[in-house]
Amino acid sequence: MAFDPNNVMQDRITDIGPPSYDKFFPPIIKENFGKWKYHEILEPGVLMHVAESGAALYSVRVGSARLISTEYIREVCAIADKFCDGHMRWTTRNNIEFLVSDKAKLAPLLSDLRGRGSWFPIGGTGNSITNIVHTQGWAHCHTPAIDASGVVKAVMDELFDYFGSHKLPAQVRIALACCLNMCGAVHCSDISILGVHRKPPFVENERVQNVCEIPLVIAACPTAAIKPKKFGERKSVEINNSRCMFCGNCYTMCPALPLADAEGDGIALWVGGKVSNVKSAPMFSKLAVPYIPNEPPRWPTTVQTIKTIVEAYAAGGRRYERVGEWINRIGWERFFEKTGLEFAHEHIDDYRLAMTTWRTTTQFKF
């Protein structure tokens, strides 16, 4: 039965949930599910997983822009059909993996991919810089301080060499979020790119009462900077600018409190976070650079600063040492020295848990 706009309840299907996880498995995975024995990365981007049965699955990982069109997906499908009996998957970091059951098709697949211009860079495995987890930016969201896809493209272009190689001490995970909501694991990445506002919202007193629920707006502010205030006859709010740290949470609650601003907005860079429990426990990312101006279309200062950090790490990190582990070993004083970044007031925490970050020992390096 076709959809009938006048009767949306007809034949309605709801709450079926997603397809089962195994619905689209290639046969080799069905057969060896839970029985994999070991893996080996044959070359950057090419994984081999061997099952107890001896069966081997080859996964070829390619980078992707994540913001992709149906055109692009159709191309991916065509490749999968040609080499993988139509099977593929996406990784948790938005890379695509072509799943090859027949080893003979591996080399042809690789050369096919290489023949398709820059659409399908092979890499992202092992001690590489894999795809940047990111968010909407100017593409689709209402609170961004920066674009997402544009910055990611510019950064990945510069770091491209690290995507398709295994030459870093360990994996480096970069993430981007376009505002403090941090729609990603930006707070725990080796390097994080964060869109920040630097001007408090302005209050459109005429509109507040119409478009906002004032108690929700007040409750939304983490630093209690917002108070109710009458504006003539109309109910509105007042912002104590000196308590505002520009999170934009009030704007999410109330469109009459815009804070975006071409000169105010920009990028803060964070370093040293991680998620895995390998060797050291998961860690938050810490502030490296408080502010870099928004520089579309290619954000050169941001890109170069990240490059500098990566290269300092590549030069100084020891095998298996994540960025944060490297910094913990050499000390933050050395991190700032080696990267040439400036240490400023913004780096010193002054929020709720600030005192747990101060140096309460005479141990440091001159």
Next chain:
Amino acid sequence: MAFDPNNVMQDRITDIGPPSYDKFFPPIIKENFGKWKYHEILEPGVLMHVAESGAALYSVRVGSARLISTEYIREVCAIADKFCDGHMRWTTRNNIEFLVSDKAKLAPLLSDLRGRGSWFPIGGTGNSITNIVHTQGWAHCHTPAIDASGVVKAVMDELFDYFGSHKLPAQVRIALACCLNMCGAVHCSDISILGVHRKPPFVENERVQNVCEIPLVIAACPTAAIKPKKFGERKSVEINNSRCMFCGNCYTMCPALPLADAEGDGIALWVGGKVSNVKSAPMFSKLAVPYIPNEPPRWPTTVQTIKTIVEAYAAGGRRYERVGEWINRIGWERFFEKTGLEFAHEHIDDYRLAMTTWRTTTQFKF
């Protein structure tokens, strides 16, 4: 001129400050000040410091109750006269050091000290348990939840063997404070004995207005549990018992809010703090036992629990490893196992920085 009670201003001397630090130095220290070259502990309690000049100073350290009478001080003076030309000092942990410039007098001094009953135990150096830093308790303060000197005596009797020997992995510093004001380094000791109340203050509504400044009382409460309240015509305060964590700070501000109680009060034990910057940074002590009843005159449960902790450490700690470093290495799960202490709700922090203490990793031991 003698003091004239009718004219206190006559000849008044003020603001002269303490005697200069070098006023009572023995000559050997005057001569070698700032020119010491190395030291060696000849035996527990006996330090030798050698100067660049070759001169050697022998310091004999003896334990002391700290709460001492003029009788006792006079005896100390007599000993100092006999062997040290009258020179001695007190350490930062209330031990006494007899300063011997003439090596020939060292052995006679030691045997003299040993001949004086239990007044002058020799030890407290190196990898020992030295004197317990402590406070007033029932001897002189108005807020204690426990006695100080009595507990210290009972604990040191039990640990006596560790005072006069070097058999621990590292030094162990024990401190006691009789209330949460913590008049000592109790918050950073290997083992801390802390007097705790467990009942909120009761409000003597009749008296509050007369004896207290209500705004100060309210401001004194760390958890904002106190509010002003009228009691008939009189101003008083009300305590939200469920927010009270029994610190007694309001009682310090206001005698009409007593909280001491025979059954409510008792001891909490803390472990793993340190002050020195050696190897690891200074650390706070952490809760080991939330509550042990007050058991005068010899606090057997407290004493035995401390003994258990010390022995677990003595058995498991590695050379140079302070109690806190030992626990950090083996993990808190093992600490509770090895000591047989119970882990309970009270151990889980729920104050301001609580979230920084939770286990945000899958790394732990079964």
Next chain:
Amino acid sequence: MALKHATPMLDELEKGPWPSFVSDVKRLAAKGNLMCEDWLGLMELSFKEKEGHWKHGGIVGVFGYGGGVIGRYCDRPDLFPNVAHFHTMRVNQPASKYYNSDVLRKICDLWDAKGSGLTNMHGSTGDIVLLGTTTDQLEPIFYELTHDLKMDLGGSGSNLRSPEGCLGMSRCEWACINTQDIIYDLTQEFQDALHRPMFPYKFKFKSSGCPMDCVAAIARADCSIIGTWRDDIRIDQEAVKGYVGGEIVPHGGAGGPRKDFDIKAEVIDLCPTKCMAFDGKTLKIENSDCVRCMHCIRVMPRALRPGVDTGATILLGAKAPILEGAQLSSVVIPFIKMESPYTEFKEFVEKLWDYWMENGKNRERLGELIQRQGLRELLKAVELEPDPRMVNTPRYNPYIFYDPEKVPGGWEHDATEYRKRHQA
């Protein structure tokens, strides 16, 4: 074909070796996709002005669901009428995102016909994100999705969000739990919570098969389910020799095809608990000291494997910074067996949600509630006993809220008797 809007700034992003979303979208726009054309123009304007041009959502959605669609309107419909409405539909992905070309082409067909043709593969939570359609298309799309693709919407708003896991047993030798089945099962079990707002705020499940945490559960999920084991690491001593002898590439090749493996420097010395020893022949692990960090296993995957008594560690409360600061998840169940149908775990979840729904304030994440009320309240609500594995360190402040039930007389004093003993 020339596009409607010149995009000199965006065009700069067609350079360079990384795939260009600009080239991609232009390609589709060039086929006559009007939404793509205007979207490019709008992006160019944002690049020029350094400010975004999307307004708040407004409530749009499909009938009977309280989530799955993010409303979005452009603030320059005068200039870009084709993206005046540009709502997102979140389509719940199959756990860990295996597809075949058949189903993907169907999605493309649907989205070319009824949406912008732009997608995110995938959203940060895990959904297939279909970017940009108009309000009138929502129901038709939903109909086709459920009827023809047998797919459903994902979560948004104060709902359960689409759960996600790492690929687990499908391709990974380290998976200690069946993450995919867990995620699928929970998603099905809690369909109602996923589609209809019933919580104080959003709630996320993520599951990783082992402590590598390849889905970043510990950083991003209110409830993180992470596989682990409680018996011994399995050792194949022959393979150890293979590594030591340079016959097997270390670290599964992640550091390149090198031959200079040094077991002491790379494994023994880097074990965080120093519980390993190698005497030149045999590798020994003092498993009671192992914290299952996976380091040795990942360096020598052919020699070492997780144990066989597997299950999960459950951690709670991860979230992004707003309001009370970012949190990682904290251990509340050190070990739980996770076997279908996950009854014990689901009972735990029900208790957890009851507690949160009863005590959480509007827009208060679970982690914030735990922060506000303390872990003690949570543990009581979900009937768990305190365990040192829940903390890195016991409290170091003396601000203990002693339980009055354990104090003789509770909170009461006998004031009269007190003053008999103590003159005021």
Next chain:
Amino acid sequence: MALKHATPMLDELEKGPWPSFVSDVKRLAAKGNLMCEDWLGLMELSFKEKEGHWKHGGIVGVFGYGGGVIGRYCDRPDLFPNVAHFHTMRVNQPASKYYNSDVLRKICDLWDAKGSGLTNMHGSTGDIVLLGTTTDQLEPIFYELTHDLKMDLGGSGSNLRSPEGCLGMSRCEWACINTQDIIYDLTQEFQDALHRPMFPYKFKFKSSGCPMDCVAAIARADCSIIGTWRDDIRIDQEAVKGYVGGEIVPHGGAGGPRKDFDIKAEVIDLCPTKCMAFDGKTLKIENSDCVRCMHCIRVMPRALRPGVDTGATILLGAKAPILEGAQLSSVVIPFIKMESPYTEFKEFVEKLWDYWMENGKNRERLGELIQRQGLRELLKAVELEPDPRMVNTPRYNPYIFYDPEKVPGGWEHDATEYRKRHQA
């Protein structure tokens, strides 16, 4: 001689090998000291009832001073009239507590005549604590103290408290600064602040000669002055050989007279920054990586010594838990030369106090003020530049209070222009 009060519980504390304060006080009481007799009775009562029997102070003191005396009254003067008043006098100790028998006997004479004969040698802050006298004795004692003993009272109340240091250069080879002179000089310089309340709350200076911190300055002093060096550790390679060869007892004998010294296990491997190497002959230290933790030095005191370019690290804010939780001191000046007359340091202190006095609330310790206003405000007030050595880690929350002066247009938006670009 039988004492006035039976003390069966206290008598239990006469047993055991540790010196007994009970035996000591009984000895004095037996000589006819009435205060001691009643004090013993009062203690016995406290032991029996498990509650203390002292009341709050009330304001007592010597003329012109706002500190130095702690008033104390007993709440059972009916039973123990001789300790009805039992005030403490804090006598400022000579820095690091060297005495000769002459001066101590004078103190004993004074205290036997005019006080209880009970003392604390010493109080936790460092004072000679004379425990127990009556109000009418305060002035006579003060007179004798200043005239005959040339001593003065120490601090109490919202004053500077009696500063204290480790014994430093007087007997320790590791002292990098002259702690005793620093403490004496500061005490003299700031006599007024010590005797007259001028602060929001108490303020403590403590100084240790090296990072061992034998006076626990980092845990207990609002301003902690800790000696350190910024050049290289001095190495005597011959002595290193002596240790390795078992000729010199390691750790200065602190672990007993053992001969099994293992330089690798005990020194090289335990160095927190792993900046040492020993090739069997020569010990090397990569000093630029050294964090001056003193470990290697304390293990081999005859081979290693601190450098010669010495000075101090200044840390601020340590305190006990009330109100805002215990704090350790935090680095604010990584390195400062400390040479008499300490002008630069004193200027810093003046700025610090100005800031605290201007901004501190009543009963707010310096550390709490810094917590409340942030380190940034403090650094501005004392004119110091931010330095990574001040933090263990830079901030990890994104709640940055950007300085409006660095933002074009500061906090202002052009609302009209904004709405030209963005329709509402």
